[in-house]
Amino acid sequence: MSENYELNAEMAVLGIEARNAARAMRQLSALEKTAALLDIAAALRRHEDEILRANEQDVEAAKRADLSAAVIDRLMLNHVRVEAMAKGTEDIAALPDPVGRELARWTRPNGLDIARVSTPIGVIAMIYESRPNVTADAAALCIRSGNAIILRGGSESARSNQAIHRAIKDAGATGKLPAHAVQLVETTDRAAVGMMLKGLDGTIDLIIPRGGKSLVARVQNEARVPVLAHLEGICHVYVHSAADPAKARAVTVNAKMRRTGICGAAETLLLDGKCPKELAIQILGDLAAKGCEIRGDDTIRGIFPAARPATEEDWHTEYLDAIISVKVVDDLEKAIRHIETYGSHHTESIITEDRAAAERFLAALDSAIVLWNASTQFADGGEFGMGAEIGIGTGKLHARGPVGVEQLTTFKYVVRGNGQTRP
Amino acid sequence: MSENYELNAEMAVLGIEARNAARAMRQLSALEKTAALLDIAAALRRHEDEILRANEQDVEAAKRADLSAAVIDRLMLNHVRVEAMAKGTEDIAALPDPVGRELARWTRPNGLDIARVSTPIGVIAMIYESRPNVTADAAALCIRSGNAIILRGGSESARSNQAIHRAIKDAGATGKLPAHAVQLVETTDRAAVGMMLKGLDGTIDLIIPRGGKSLVARVQNEARVPVLAHLEGICHVYVHSAADPAKARAVTVNAKMRRTGICGAAETLLLDGKCPKELAIQILGDLAAKGCEIRGDDTIRGIFPAARPATEEDWHTEYLDAIISVKVVDDLEKAIRHIETYGSHHTESIITEDRAAAERFLAALDSAIVLWNASTQFADGGEFGMGAEIGIGTGKLHARGPVGVEQLTTFKYVVRGNGQTRP
Numbered sequence: 101m102s103e104n105y106e107l108n109a110e111m112a113v114l115g116i117e118a119r120n121a122a123r124a125m126r127q128l129s130a131l132e133k134t135a136a137l138l139d140i141a142a143a144l145r146r147h148e149d150e151i152l153r154a155n156e157q158d159v160e161a162a163k164r165a166d167l168s169a170a171v172i173d174r175l176m177l178n179h180v181r182v183e184a185m186a187k188g189t190e191d192i193a194a195l196p197d198p199v200g201r202e203l204a205r206w207t208r209p210n211g212l213d214i215a216r217v218s219t220p221i222g223v224i225a226m227i228y229e230s231r232p233n234v235t236a237d238a239a240a241l242c243i244r245s246g247n248a249i250i251l252r253g254g255s256e257s258a259r260s261n262q263a264i265h266r267a268i269k270d271a272g273a274t275g276k277l278p279a280h281a282v283q284l285v286e287t288t289d290r291a292a293v294g295m296m297l298k299g300l301d302g303t304i305d306l307i308i309p310r311g312g313k314s315l316v317a318r319v320q321n322e323a324r325v326p327v328l329a330h331l332e333g334i335c336h337v338y339v340h341s342a343a344d345p346a347k348a349r350a351v352t353v354n355a356k357m358r359r360t361g362i363c364g365a366a367e368t369l370l371l372d373g374k375c376p377k378e379l380a381i382q383i384l385g386d387l388a389a390k391g392c393e394i395r396g397d398d399t400i401r402g403i404f405p406a407a408r409p410a411t412e413e414d415w416h417t418e419y420l421d422a423i424i425s426v427k428v429v430d431d432l433e434k435a436i437r438h439i440e441t442y443g444s445h446h447t448e449s450i451i452t453e454d455r456a457a458a459e460r461f462l463a464a465l466d467s468a469i470v471l472w473n474a475s476t477q478f479a480d481g482g483e484f485g486m487g488a489e490i491g492i493g494t495g496k497l498h499a500r501g502p503v504g505v506e507q508l509t510t511f512k513y514v515v516r517g518n519g520q521t522r523p
Numbered sequence: 524m525s526e527n528y529e530l531n532a533e534m535a536v537l538g539i540e541a542r543n544a545a546r547a548m549r550q551l552s553a554l555e556k557t558a559a560l561l562d563i564a565a566a567l568r569r570h571e572d573e574i575l576r577a578n579e580q581d582v583e584a585a586k587r588a589d590l591s592a593a594v595i596d597r598l599m600l601n602h603v604r605v606e607a608m609a610k611g612t613e614d615i616a617a618l619p620d621p622v623g624r625e626l627a628r629w630t631r632p633n634g635l636d637i638a639r640v641s642t643p644i645g646v647i648a649m650i651y652e653s654r655p656n657v658t659a660d661a662a663a664l665c666i667r668s669g670n671a672i673i674l675r676g677g678s679e680s681a682r683s684n685q686a687i688h689r690a691i692k693d694a695g696a697t698g699k700l701p702a703h704a705v706q707l708v709e710t711t712d713r714a715a716v717g718m719m720l721k722g723l724d725g726t727i728d729l730i731i732p733r734g735g736k737s738l739v740a741r742v743q744n745e746a747r748v749p750v751l752a753h754l755e756g757i758c759h760v761y762v763h764s765a766a767d768p769a770k771a772r773a774v775t776v777n778a779k780m781r782r783t784g785i786c787g788a789a790e791t792l793l794l795d796g797k798c799p800k801e802l803a804i805q806i807l808g809d810l811a812a813k814g815c816e817i818r819g820d821d822t823i824r825g826i827f828p829a830a831r832p833a834t835e836e837d838w839h840t841e842y843l844d845a846i847i848s849v850k851v852v853d854d855l856e857k858a859i860r861h862i863e864t865y866g867s868h869h870t871e872s873i874i875t876e877d878r879a880a881a882e883r884f885l886a887a888l889d890s891a892i893v894l895w896n897a898s899t900q901f902a903d904g905g906e907f908g909m910g911a912e913i914g915i916g917t918g919k920l921h922a923r924g925p926v927g928v929e930q931l932t933t934f935k936y937v938v939r940g941n942g943q944t945r946p
Contacts, residue, residue, distance in 0.1 A: 123863070123889075126886075126887075126889065127886075127887070206908065208906070208907075208908055212897055212901065212906075214907060214908075219889065221919050221920070222889070222919060305919045305920075306919065306920065320747075321747065324743075324744065326749065326918065326919070326920045328920075344942065346942070347941070347942035350942060350944050351942060351943075351944055354944035354945060355944075358944070358945055440546070458939075462937050462939075463549075463550075464549075464550070466546075466549065466642065466645070466935070467935065468935055468936065469935065469936045469938060470935060470936070470937055470938070471938040471939075471940060472937075472938065472939045472940060473939070473940045473941050473942050473943070474635055474938055474939075474940030474942070474943045474944075475943065475944045475945050477944075477945040478635065478938065478943070478945055480945075483631070483635075483945065484631075484637060484936070485629065485631055485637075495749065496644050496645060496728045496729065496749070496933045497644070497728075497729065497749045497751075497920060497921040497933065498920040498921040500933060500934060500935060500936070501935070501936045510919045510920065510923060511923060512889070512890065512891055512892065512893060512923060512924070513891065513892045513893070513907070513923070513924045514885050514893055514895075515892060515893070515894040515895065515897055515901065516881075516885075516894075516895045516896070516897075517894060517895060517896045517897030518770070518896050518897075519767065519769070519770035519773060519774060519896050519897070520774075520896070520897045520898065520901070521773050521774055521777035521778075521781070521897075521898045521900075522777060522781055522898050522900040522901055522903075522906065
């Protein structure tokens with residue numbers, strides 16, 4: 101009881117400090133934010149030894165706790181990864197400042213001059229699993245967009261995150277960045293997350309969860325403030341009857357196998373029943389040759405006996421692994437229907453040389469990203485030319501698709517008059 | 524128990540019908556939506572007698588239940604008000620279609636052609652108090668923006684809402700509008716609202732509450748889906764030392780007294796201590812002459828003895844009535860500090876001839892609308908030239924300020940390639 105009272109007070113102070121920092125950050129110039137980011141990049145390099153020592157302890161503890169190889173790989177830092185954090189921070193420093201842009205401006209008949217101007221969102225809370233690089237990336241994206249950030253990483257990466265945070269604070273000591281622009285929740289008490297989800301007395305404007313489905317689902321269910329997240333990416337590739345065979349083969353294998361663990365990886369392949377049987381066999385063979393398990397419907401198993409049977413559950417599943425579910429559909433409309441039924445509104449691609457079919461697919465589907473003759477793995481802020489991203493939005497509000505620095509801003513209306521009153 | 528089971532099933536069907544209607548509405552052309560809106564306007568006129576008869580029963584029941592005169596005035600319809608609903612629907616029919624606009628388009632070095640295209644949000648749930656005109660307005664705004672809507676009005680207006688809804692359905696019977704584009708929750712069981720707040724199995728994309736503070740607060744606290752709302756409008760007018768006296772007088776009295784019950788009405792007046800005492804007395808006299816109660820700090824009470832003392836509570840209060848709290852502040856920075864402490868991020872105005880002071884005020888404040896030398900009562904979609912509005916957003920995400928048809932859309936990325944794969 102008394103401990104929770106203390107934690108409550110500690111978190112409340114954190115919220116107030118963040119709110120005050122956000123007010124100061126709204127006033128920073130583009131140049132001041134750029135300088136702060138370059139200072140942080142230098143500090144990350146300067147602190148490399150300390151960061152790697154802290155990370156070593158985290159990794160050893162994770163090994164003792166018998167965590168999976170995948171978790172340990174995400175947790176582990178080395179010279180190359182610290183350098184990538186520093187370089188990533190420099191790249192974000194080089195992005196155009198997204199704050200203060202005039203998004204629209206018009207004059208009313210009564211002479212009122214109305215401008216819609218981009219502004220920072222305010223205080224962003226980032227709740228993420230044990231990937232220490234997110235600590236640096238998220239901080240940099242929030243600084244570029246003029247937001248204060250409260251970071252809460254997974255407990256397995258606590259020492260690494262603290263070391264990275266010390267580097268950021270060390271950098272901040274000399275520049276214009278407010279001291280509490282980037283705060284790290286150091287307690288591993290999970291009650292702290294619950295308090296953040298409630299918004300810390302109205303000081304948090306936006307929560308961004310990053311991690312597995314259970315983390316994101318918890319945040320979406322419990323949060324009392326807006327959340328920007330994607331729950332899962334059940335991405336589809338539809339090979340239409342008028343597909344170019346070479347494009348169909350190249351795009352499908354890339355969409356599934358380039359990297360299987362990212363949200364833009366394809367999980368289901370829809371083959372039009374009017375595609376040549378040879379093309380279907382070639383595509384499935386390409387995937388199998390790359391080590392992909394095929395789970396097919398009866399038709400697929402008839403032409404590709406190595407395929408296992410797909411169950412209803414498969415069409416709902418984001419494997420994030422070298423597995424693909426494959427279904428034969430009668431036509432374009434059936435493909436659209438399948439995606440609307442089982443998809444997660446993330447990213448879908450049609451492969452076809454038929455412009456009308458492509459445009460129908462692009463218009464009918466309500467996913468954040470729809471592609472024609474291109475790999476679903478392009479679902480990425482960097483590939484979109486937006487610079488780094490903090491995540492991919494699959495909700496309907498505010499921002500969909502890659503969330504970069506521009507999407508971390510909001511706007512206000514600035515109205516200039518000369519004494520107008522409303523009749 | 525069995526009743527709730529039935530209600531659950533009924534509401535689930537409502538959600539599924541809305542989702543299906545939303546899919547069909549995404550495909551409607553601008554012209555088809557315009558035709559549907561004109562049909563609805565005609566049907567509202569055709570059904571006037573039925574609507575007025577139903578409304579009479581609602582008003583009589585409200586009188587028997589001893590509801591306040593203000594509630595009954597909002598509830599009451601007559602020929603002029605039905606005509607205003609029909610005319611409002613025609614005005615919305617005349618707005619440019621906000622769907623399918625190309626918001627941005629660029630080509631990547633690898634040849635990918637990326638377009639950001641506006642799309643409807645999907646299914647919008649509107650939860651509102653007993654103002655029957657909202658039934659028609661909200662339906663029209665959602666149809667123009669290609670969204671399906673689920674309406675849940677206050678129980679006092681149930682018969683009126685049903686009559687208006689019958690008119691809308693009657694109109695829809697002949698055109699391209701899906702039968703379930705506009706649905707009304709007819710049960711007065713409050714459990715239905717709870718189900719809507721949970722999102723009806725993921726079918727609701729956005730909830731818009733409209734009504735008093737307690738309704739909005741309940742929706743914001745309980746909703747599991749995004750909410751677009753404003754909780755309150757504690758709007759400020761700051762009369763700077765370099766204010767033009769005539770503008771200061773005209774704008775202040777208009778901001779407070781033009782209509783006191785709307786969210787853009789000023790609630791607090793901040794007078795710069797360097798303003799001439801005569802100007803202060805004139806402004807307070809203007810307000811008092813219009814029947815406004817003045818609640819002032821000690822300085823104000825010294826120069827304007829009719830003022831009552833303002834308490835700490837007053838600075839936090841949205842009166843929505845002919846009352847204003849008045850405070851003398853030392854300078855611009857103190858005015859900004861006061862607004863940041865007590866304001867609700869809705870609308871604030873500075874009156875000054877000093878451009879630098881004005882620009883500082885406009886930049887420093889983080890409200891949805893900031894004005895220079897103009898009345899806070901311009902906080903309105905119509906006055907902004909956006910056509911009708913469904914409300915004013917004071918949150919940070921998606922849309923701030925007036926929420927018109929454009930703000931009722933979202934976007935998706937349409938990417939056209941020629942076989943690109945990601946390296």
